[in-house]
Amino acid sequence: MSTRRIRVLIGKPGLDGHDRGAKIVATALRDAGMEVVYTGLHQTPEMIAEVAVQEDVDVVGLSILSGAHLSLFPRVRKELLARDMGHVVLTGGGIIPAEDVASLEQQGYAKLFGPGTRTEDIATWIQAEMQRRWSDEGAAR
Amino acid sequence: MTKQAKRGPVSSTSSADPRALWEAELAAARLRGAEFSTVSQSPLQALYGPAEAPLDYERDLGYPGQFPFTRGVHPTMYRGRLWTMRQFAGFGSAQQTNERFKYLLGLGQTGLSTAFDFPTLMGYDSDHAFAEGEVGQVGVAISSLEDMQRLMDGIPMAEVSTSMTINGPAPILLAFYIACGERQGVDPRELRGTVQNDILKEFQAQHAWLVPPIPALRMITDVMGYCAERVPQWNTISISGYHIREAGSTAAQELAFTLANGMEYVRRGVAAGLNVDDFAPRLSFFFDSHIDFFEEIAKFRAARRIWARKLRDEFGAKDPRSWMVRFHTQTAGVTLTAQQPENNIVRTAFEALAAVLGGTQSLHTNSMDETYALPTEKAVKIALRTQQLIAEETEVANVIDPLAGSYFVEAETSRLEQEALATFAEIERRGGVVACIDSGWIQKEIHRSAVLYQRAVELRRKKIVGVNCYEEPDGDATPLELHRIDASVETDQRARLADLRRRRDGARARRELEAIRAACRSRENLLARFVAAAHADCTLGEIADVLRQEFGIYKEPKIL
Numbered sequence: 122m123s124t125r126r127i128r129v130l131i132g133k134p135g136l137d138g139h140d141r142g143a144k145i146v147a148t149a150l151r152d153a154g155m156e157v158v159y160t161g162l163h164q165t166p167e168m169i170a171e172v173a174v175q176e177d178v179d180v181v182g183l184s185i186l187s188g189a190h191l192s193l194f195p196r197v198r199k200e201l202l203a204r205d206m207g208h209v210v211l212t213g214g215g216i217i218p219a220e221d222v223a224s225l226e227q228q229g230y231a232k233l234f235g236p237g238t239r240t241e242d243i244a245t246w247i248q249a250e251m252q253r254r255w256s257d258e259g260a261a262r
Numbered sequence: 263m264t265k266q267a268k269r270g271p272v273s274s275t276s277s278a279d280p281r282a283l284w285e286a287e288l289a290a291a292r293l294r295g296a297e298f299s300t301v302s303q304s305p306l307q308a309l310y311g312p313a314e315a316p317l318d319y320e321r322d323l324g325y326p327g328q329f330p331f332t333r334g335v336h337p338t339m340y341r342g343r344l345w346t347m348r349q350f351a352g353f354g355s356a357q358q359t360n361e362r363f364k365y366l367l368g369l370g371q372t373g374l375s376t377a378f379d380f381p382t383l384m385g386y387d388s389d390h391a392f393a394e395g396e397v398g399q400v401g402v403a404i405s406s407l408e409d410m411q412r413l414m415d416g417i418p419m420a421e422v423s424t425s426m427t428i429n430g431p432a433p434i435l436l437a438f439y440i441a442c443g444e445r446q447g448v449d450p451r452e453l454r455g456t457v458q459n460d461i462l463k464e465f466q467a468q469h470a471w472l473v474p475p476i477p478a479l480r481m482i483t484d485v486m487g488y489c490a491e492r493v494p495q496w497n498t499i500s501i502s503g504y505h506i507r508e509a510g511s512t513a514a515q516e517l518a519f520t521l522a523n524g525m526e527y528v529r530r531g532v533a534a535g536l537n538v539d540d541f542a543p544r545l546s547f548f549f550d551s552h553i554d555f556f557e558e559i560a561k562f563r564a565a566r567r568i569w570a571r572k573l574r575d576e577f578g579a580k581d582p583r584s585w586m587v588r589f590h591t592q593t594a595g596v597t598l599t600a601q602q603p604e605n606n607i608v609r610t611a612f613e614a615l616a617a618v619l620g621g622t623q624s625l626h627t628n629s630m631d632e633t634y635a636l637p638t639e640k641a642v643k644i645a646l647r648t649q650q651l652i653a654e655e656t657e658v659a660n661v662i663d664p665l666a667g668s669y670f671v672e673a674e675t676s677r678l679e680q681e682a683l684a685t686f687a688e689i690e691r692r693g694g695v696v697a698c699i700d701s702g703w704i705q706k707e708i709h710r711s712a713v714l715y716q717r718a719v720e721l722r723r724k725k726i727v728g729v730n731c732y733e734e735p736d737g738d739a740t741p742l743e744l745h746r747i748d749a750s751v752e753t754d755q756r757a758r759l760a761d762l763r764r765r766r767d768g769a770r771a772r773r774e775l776e777a778i779r780a781a782c783r784s785r786e787n788l789l790a791r792f793v794a795a796a797h798a799d800c801t802l803g804e805i806a807d808v809l810r811q812e813f814g815i816y817k818e819p820k821i822l
Contacts, residue, residue, distance in 0.1 A: 136380035136396055138469030141509050141596075144709050144822055145716050159822045162469050163384075165392070187380050188635070188747065192395020218634050218744050236600040236633045237729040239720050 127155040127251050130178040132169040133162045134197055137187035142214065146182065149240030150247070166193065170200035173209060180247055183213035190217050190225065198229050210250050214238065284309075301554035302512035302711075303718060304677070315672035322567070322676075326662045330570040332563050332675070333663040334621040335586040340659035345617075346624035347649045348425060350592065352377030352402035353636050354751045356412035359402040363417060365639060369646055373624060374455075375425040376413070377401035378435070383470035385431040385806030388755040397752035400636070401427075405755070405803060406762055407796045410438040411445060420448045424455035425500070425590070425624075430472025432459035433481050434805050437792030440493065444797075456497035456546055456590075459485060462523040465699040465816070467708060468505035472806055475696050477813035481788055482527065483534040486541040488789040497546040499527060500590060507550035508596050510712020513561045514678050516550060518685035519704060521568055525686075526695040528577055538577050542584035551617040552594040553609060559665055560674035562620030565589070568679055591617035592626040598633050601728035603742055606630040611648050618652055619665055625649055635744040702819035709821060759801065766799040774798040775808055782812035 131147040133140055140162055147159045158176050160169055173181055181201065185193060190213075198211060214234035217225070222233045231250060234243055288308055298306045307314070317323060324330055327337035336342060349366055351374075352359045363374055378401040381393035387405040388397045397403045404410055414424075419442070428435045436457045440450050461478040464471045472478065482499065489496045503520035511519065524545060531541050547565065551558050570585040579585060593613035598606045607630050614627050627645040629637030637645070653659055665671045689698055698704045718724040725731045774795040781791045795805055 136384045136386070136392060136470075138380075138383075138464075140469065141709075141712050145510075145712055147822055148709075148713055149716075161818055161820065187396060188399030189380075189395040196395075216633060216635070236598075237726070240716065241720060 125255075127180060127247060128176060128178040129155050129157045129180040129182060129247065130160065130169070130173050130176060131157060132160045132164055132172075132181060132183050132197070133185075134164050134166055134169055134183055134193040135185060135187055135189045136163055137185055137189070138162060139186040139215075140184070142186070143184035146184070146214070146240055146243060150244055153241075153244035153248070155244070155247070166196040166200045169197050170204050170206065173201060173206055174204050178209060179251055180210040180212065182243075183211075183215075185213070185215040185217070188216070190215060191221055194225050194230060195228055208254075210247070210254070212243075212247070214243075297723075300513065300557040301552060301715075301724065302514060302557060303714065303724075304512070304514070304557070310669035310673050312669060315669045315676070317672055317676075323666060329574065329582065329585060331566040331586055333666055335566065335588055335623070339621060339662040340618075340653075341662070344653050344659060345622050345649075346373040346423070347371050347646060347653075348373040348375045348590065348624045348626055349642060349646055350375040350377050350425075350427065350626045351642070352379075353400075353745070354398040354402065354747050355755060356402055356404060356409045357415075358398075358751075360413050360415050360417070362639075362642075363413075366642070366646065367417075367422070369643060370650065371646060373423045373425065374417070375626060376427065378426070378428055379403045380470070381405075382435075382802065383428060383430070385434070385472045385802060385809070387759055387801050387803030388752065389759050390803055393752075395752075397755050398747050403751070403755050404435065404438065405759055406801045407438050407441050407445075407799060408758075408762060410435075410442040414439075414442055414446070419443045419446050420452040422454075425458075426455065427458045429458050429461050429464045429468070429470055430478065431802060431806055432457045432461075433485050433789045434792050434796075434802055436485065436496075437789060437796045438802075440793050441796035450493045451495070453493055454495045456500050457485070458500045458502060458548070460499055460502045460523065460548075462526060462695055462699065463502050463505055463520070465818070466506060466519060466523075466704045467509040467511075468502075469818070471816045473809050473813035474816045475699060477782075477809075479527075479530050479696075480534075481809075483530055483536070484788045486527075486531050486544070487534070487536060488787050489544065490536070490540045494544075496544065498541065498544045500546050500548045501527065502548040504548050504550045504592055506708060507552060508594065509708050510715060511708045512711050513552065513554070513557050514681035515685070515707060515711060517561050517565055517568075517678055518682040518689075519708075520547065520549070521565065521572070521682060522686055522689050522695055524569065525572060525577075528573070532577070538573075538579045539581040539584050542573060542577075542579050543581060543586075546623075547587050547589035549589055549591050549617075549622075550594050551591045551613040551620070551622075553597045553613060555612060555616050556665075556671055557674055557678075558613070558616040559620045560671055561678055562589070562591075562617070562622065563663070563666075563671070563675045564678040564682065566621070567675070568682055588623045590624040590626070591620075591622040593617070593628045595628055595632060597726075598628060598630070599726060599728050600633040602734060603630050603633065605728060606632075607644055607648065610645060611652075614648055615652055615656075615658070618658060621663060631742045631744065634742065635746065638743060638745045641742070700819060702821040705819070705821045762799060762801070770798045771795075771800050771804070774800050775804055778805060778808050779812060782809065 326334040501524040503516040507516040569587045573579040629641035
């Protein structure tokens with residue numbers, strides 16, 4: 122079992138100013154022992170991908186409550202792939218209708234969380250996902 | 263404690279003090295929990311009596327329409343006129359929102375309230391790169407005077423009052439509205455409505471800013487000065503606690519930060535050479551109505567009392583209208599749940615009732631489907647009907663400030679007042695509101711409260727039906743029909759802007775933009791320049807670009 126601390130980037134893409142959820146999740150993941158970088162507001166997909174590279178994160182979690190998720194989530198993924206960051210776990214949350222969640226989960230987002238989610242459940246999910254990936258990597262070696 | 267209360271009525275069965283007897287019974291009993299508190303986690307007693315509400319009636323309550331306005335700002339309150347039913351609406355194109363406005367007016371709504379999309383809120387045109395994917399999503403896209411004309415098409419601007427939730431670029435959107443009125447043949451003196459224009463809470467909570475605090479405050483005093491002379495019925499700021507609360511603050515913090523912001527605007531207006539009584543009567547307020555019924559009612563009452571005392575006794579305002587907190591209320595979006603969304607109708611009804619019992623001047627009720635998307639017509643109709651039901655069926659609007667004199671409500675009113683005064687002193691100690699924004703102190707305080715509340719919910723100390731109690735396995739499946747914004751809104755809007763830029767007198771537009779640049783560097787009133795620029799078909803983004811170039815871009819302090 123890996124003892125490396127999980128590194129997470131919490132990002133706010135687009136012009137959306139709602140950051141209560143993003144900051145609560147960032148705080149909760151930090152409390153759960155992860156290293157968390159929060160981008161702050163009004164980030165372009167390029168800016169988020171750049172920070173992900175610089176901080177060498179394992180997980181990118183995006184928060185959008187502005188309805189622009191179908192445009193912004195795929196663009197962040199594209200920018201990450203362009204920077205050879207295809208290995209990061211992509212997740213996120215916000216005000217996202219169920220059918221859009223399904224669509225984004227088909228486009229490379231491992232899981233999206235909706236309103237009312239317990240922060241503990243997000244932390245547990247990320248830990249399990251990272252353990253799974255790290256043990257897959259170990260097996261591959 | 264009064265003599266009467268101390269002794270209490272003599273018990274026929276026991277010689278013990280009845281209060282001591284009751285306290286002993288309570289202490290011995292098995293209760294639902296160890297601690298009881300408001301939704302803001304302020305401790306509550308089991309019972310309130312005269313000792314907890316030591317009031318001087320004339321000093322602390324008075325009469326409706328009289329200082330300190332605890333009981334309401336109008337002598338008649340809802341016997342004279344009901345509150346304005348004002349549903350916040352805006353999505354897609356100006357034409358789509360215009361249709362929603364007409365639908366709402368047709369249902370008996372009495373005022374308009376405009377929601378703008380994020381590009382508009384941040385001062386970017388719909389064809390800016392930052393706008394990609396965001397046009398028309400959370401509100402209507404308005405990039406030009408022509409867009410404003412489409413928004414108000416067929417709506418008599420001299421008769422309807424319009425509220426616009428816009429802050430950083432508020433003076434520019436107000437200029438579009440004034441110019442639009444002029445094109446409809448309406449004198450600016452006849453226009454009634456509100457621009458939110460409350461930039462301080464943007465830095466603290468809502469985060470749609472344009473330029474840094476000091477130049478932003480200068481534009482606000484320009485709006486106050488211009489409107490005092492030329493648009494006298496316009497509310498130049500709606501000092502808003504709503505977003506502070508939605509960002510996670512407690513009721514007491516919402517009250518304190520909002521009124522502290524209000525006092526900062528008053529100081530800036532006075533420092534800019536305005537007479538307090540020339541602009542303070544046009545300041546209005548906007549509060550959240552959260553789910554804790556009594557705490558909210560007390561908050562509204564406390565807001566009136568605090569402001570009246572501050573304006574009269576500290577700022578020396580002489581006009582009683584300067585002392586009044588006139589306010590709009592919106593039910594709390596954060597209390598809506600994605601789980602079992604029909605329950606949101608009930609939550610909204612309780613919150614709306616609290617706002618009415620708290621004496622609001624206007625009200626927006628949220629729709630049940632807003633944790634998924636913007637509301638459908640059906641959901642909006644139920645939300646509006648909720649207000650109409652309170653107004654017409656419950657008979658609560660017949661008696662003014664009906665909860666006054668409740669020991670509990672009066673004790674909570676005083677408690678919130680005291681907490682707000684303590685926070686004012688803390689802000690003062692930290693160098694004032696702007697210094698507290700620059701240091702991130704207010705933002706951190708709000709975040710801290712949000713975290714404490716989230717923990718309480720996750721520990722099930724605070725309950726949310728459908729979320730941490732009475733859950734249903736499929737409770738968060740989306741059972742509702744949702745309102746979707748078509749992607750064509752963005753492409754159409756880009757095409758319209760390109761067309762406008764081709765058609766207009768380019769040289770005139772450039773001249774007006776340069777005149778704005780010059781005004782930024784002098785003390786000339788910027789709103790006057792924006793109105794001229796609106797008539798020259800300068801776009802929102804073009805005007806905002808000049809402001810960003812001249813005043814700089816705001817960078818939020820790192821608080822996490």
